[in-house]
Each structure stands twice: as C-alpha cells, then as structure tokens.
Amino acid sequence: MRSNCIMGLDLSTSCTGYSIFDKSGLIAYGKIKPKNKDWRERIEEQAVSLGNIMRKYHPIKAYVEDVPLKPGSSTLVKLGAMQGMILALCSQYNCKPIFLLPVHWRKELDLYDGTRQGLQRDILKQKAVQTVNDEFGIKLNWVSPKSKLNDDDIAEGILIAYSQIVKYRRSQENKSQ
Numbered sequence: 001m002r003s004n005c006i007m008g009l010d011l012s013t014s015c016t017g018y019s020i021f022d023k024s025g026l027i028a029y030g031k032i033k034p035k036n037k038d039w040r041e042r043i044e045e046q047a048v049s050l051g052n053i054m055r056k057y058h059p060i061k062a063y064v065e066d067v068p069l070k071p072g073s074s075t076l077v078k079l080g081a082m083q084g085m086i087l088a089l090c091s092q093y094n095c096k097p098i099f100l101l102p103v104h105w106r107k108e109l110d111l112y113d114g115t116r117q118g119l120q121r122d123i124l125k126q127k128a129v130q131t132v133n134d135e136f137g138i139k140l141n142w143v144s145p146k147s148k149l150n151d152d153d154i155a156e157g158i159l160i161a162y163s164q165i166v167k168y169r170r171s172q173e174n175k176s177q
Helices: 039-057 074-092 102-108 121-136 152-176
Strands: 006-010 016-022 025-032 061-065 096-100
Touching: 006 039, 006 152, 016 039, 016 152, 025 039, 025 152, 039 074, 061 074, 061 102, 061 152, 074 096, 096 102, 096 152, 102 152, 121 152
Parallel strands: 006 061, 061 096
Antiparallel strands: 006 016, 016 025
8 A cells, every 4th residue: 555655764873763744744753762782783773663664654755864975984884874774675665765965955944044053063953843843833852952852853854854845835836826
C-alpha cells in the first residue's frame, strides 16, 4: 500500500529527528536516541527504528539534511555512514531520498534574520524549536544552548520536510498568479 507521505530526517549518530507528513499535514514526529556507545552500533539501532517507521508510513520521499563538507572531520565519516544507511533504507522501501543542505531548507522557511548572530548554530536550533511550536502547536523543549533536554533534533526533522511543502505551495501560488 503506497501513500503520499513524505519524511523529514535530521540525522545524527547520537539522536535523529524525524517527521511524517501527509496531505492533512504533520501526522508523526519524534526522535531516535540509540543507547550503544559505539557509533556504528548506534547507526545499526537507528536503521531498525527508521525501517519500522518507513514500513508503517510508506513515505514516497525522504528529505534528509545533507552533510556540509568540513575536511578532516570524523563527524564527516559518521554522517556519511548515516547517509549510506538512509540510502539503503530508501532503496529497500522504494522511497526517493532528497538531500538538502541546511542553508537551503532554512532559507525556504526564512529562518535567517540577516544578522551575524542569527547564523550561530544555537540561535538557529532555538529558532527551529520555536518555529515548530508556533506553526504546529507542539510543545518541544528548548532549555538552553547545548542542553541534552532540547528537542531541536525533532524540530529540524519536522522543518526539513516542511520546508519542501512550503516551497511547493509557493510554486503553486506563483503558477496561479
């Protein structure tokens, strides 16, 4: 059974935020927080969880935050492995993966305020939580920068997919004018 659901993913080896949208709007969201200490085992844990989500909702597209290239970083290797896992899952579940750089999906939602301070990671993450709470009436947490209680992974998992819905709506409005 195929649906017209789309998925949004904010990948990380420590916590992945996800969202599912259908024609009615946001229907599911959450985070996958693996328990293993080894990053490879955490990826395996997440593959199982994400596979279960894909099996349940049958998304036709997965919008995934792309990895900004920073040479020499072990983070690049880990996020590359996460992307490989997503590519395999998308292939298995007949879902088209679409990778979006943070600057692109944030631009669609006007999350930059044009200031130098507004480009700081913590400011952007706090703004993501606030935007989701305002837009969807959800109560995600933002405690303070670097707090483990923040729900910015979930917020970004929602906004990555939502940015493409907003982009599509704008293109439809422009066509009708």
